[in-house]
Amino acid sequence: MKVKRTVLGLAVFALLAYGYYLAMYAAPTEATMGDVQRIFYYHVPSAWTAFLCFLANFMASIVYLVKRGQRADAFAVASAEVGVVFCTVVLVTGPLWARPVWGIWWTWDARLTSTLILWLIYVSYLLLRKFSTGGQTPVLAAALAIFGFVDVPIVYFSIRYFRTQHPQPVIGGGEGSALDPAMAKALLVNWVAFMAFAAILLTLRYRLERLRQRAEEAHILKAERADAESTPGAEIGRIR
Amino acid sequence: MGKFLFAAYAITWLIHLSYVCILGRGYKRIHAEMNEHRSGSSSDESAH
Numbered sequence: 326m327k328v329k330r331t332v333l334g335l336a337v338f339a340l341l342a343y344g345y346y347l348a349m350y351a352a353p354t355e356a357t358m359g360d361v362q363r364i365f366y367y368h369v370p371s372a373w374t375a376f377l378c379f380l381a382n383f384m385a386s387i388v389y390l391v392k393r394g395q396r397a398d399a400f401a402v403a404s405a406e407v408g409v410v411f412c413t414v415v416l417v418t419g420p421l422w423a424r425p426v427w428g429i430w431w432t433w434d435a436r437l438t439s440t441l442i443l444w445l446i447y448v449s450y451l452l453l454r455k456f457s458t459g460g461q462t463p464v465l466a467a468a469l470a471i472f473g474f475v476d477v478p479i480v481y482f483s484i485r486y487f488r489t490q491h492p493q494p495v496i497g498g499g500e501g502s503a504l505d506p507a508m509a510k511a512l513l514v515n516w517v518a519f520m521a522f523a524a525i526l527l528t529l530r531y532r533l534e535r536l537r538q539r540a541e542e543a544h545i546l547k548a549e550r551a552d553a554e555s556t557p558g559a560e561i562g563r564i565r
Numbered sequence: 566m567g568k569f570l571f572a573a574y575a576i577t578w579l580i581h582l583s584y585v586c587i588l589g590r591g592y593k594r595i596h597a598e599m600n601e602h603r604s605g606s607s608s609d610e611s612a613h
Contacts, residue, residue: 345574364573371577410584414577421573522581529588536595543602 337525340518347511364422370516371414372440374523376477378408379447381527383474386467395538398463401470402454403530405447407523412444427490435487439480446473 348366355362385401388394419437420430431437450473454466484491495504496512504512 360567361569363570367573367577410580414580417576417580418573421569421576425567425569526584526588533588533591533595536592536599540595540598540602543599547602547605 334525337518337521340514340521344511344515344518347507347514352508352511353505358426361422361425364418366511366515368415368418368422369512370519371411371418373516374519375408375411375415376481377520378404378411378523378527379443379474379477382408382447382470383477386470389463389467390471396535398467399531399534399538401463401467402451402534403527405450405470406530407526409444409447409451410526411519411523412440412447415440416444432490434489434491435483436480436489436491439476439483443473443476443480446476 344366348363352363352366354360381404382401385397385404389397389401419440423432424430446469450466450469453469454462457465483489484493496509
């Protein structure tokens with residue numbers, strides 16, 4: 326099992342390194358923006374990966390509300406956390422591209438604002454899970470996740486339905502939207518690599534959450550036992 | 566490589582590696598907690 330995990334880890338690392346090579350060296354330099362356009366190969370795959378993580382969180386939250394299973398709850402929190410990590414990358418790499426190209430770090434247009442709101446929604450989801458102590462926390466978090474996911478299609482379609490400063494889609498954007506095959510290859514390989522890396526992070530975080538759930542159950546059980554032993558009724562019962 | 570391109574790639578991996586470190590610390594903490602719990606429950610049993 327350990328060998329399998331190591332091989333899988335090395336394969337993902339090799340894929341990420343190949344993606345880096347394609348993005349930095351093999352893909353042609355964009356005519357108007359120059360080398361700074363290469364940020365696109367990390368920015369866009371990170372955004373797509375974050376969207377898929379939030380979709381996984383949405384589905385796990387529905388499953389949790391229907392079945393109330395701990396596995397679904399663990400998967401929901403893991404996918405939200407990994408999604409926030411990738412969404413953070415999007416929000417950092419975007420302004421780093423915008424500064425040399427637009428001359429500004431940030432503008433309050435539909436795509437940028439809706440992405441920031443998306444990040445804030447899932448950060449608030451994680452804060453709710455971390456600092457709320459009531460037994461209803463997973464239920465409240467699942468409800469927040471279901472409503473929060475509404476922002477994902479808004480972010481995705483914002484550049485299609487609103488006039489934004491953000492570039493128009495280069496894939497699936499209708500007539501006139503096209504990408505050089507070498508650029509498309511670099512984008513696709515990086516996306517697959519980021520997805521594989523996200524899957525590893527998701528698995529690690531899911532296992533950690535399951536361990537935390539078991540530790541919490543053990544604590545509750547121990548506390549209940551101690552409570553039962555300290556009550557007079559329990560003492561009498563034991564003497565008899 | 567321009568400074569913006571370098572910054573974007575460096576910060577991306579800094580974010581990812583920081584998260585991996587946070588996960589590692591989480592595992593370390595939970596294992597310590599579970600070991601403590603196990604040793605606590607075994608000492609309880611021996612006391613009985």
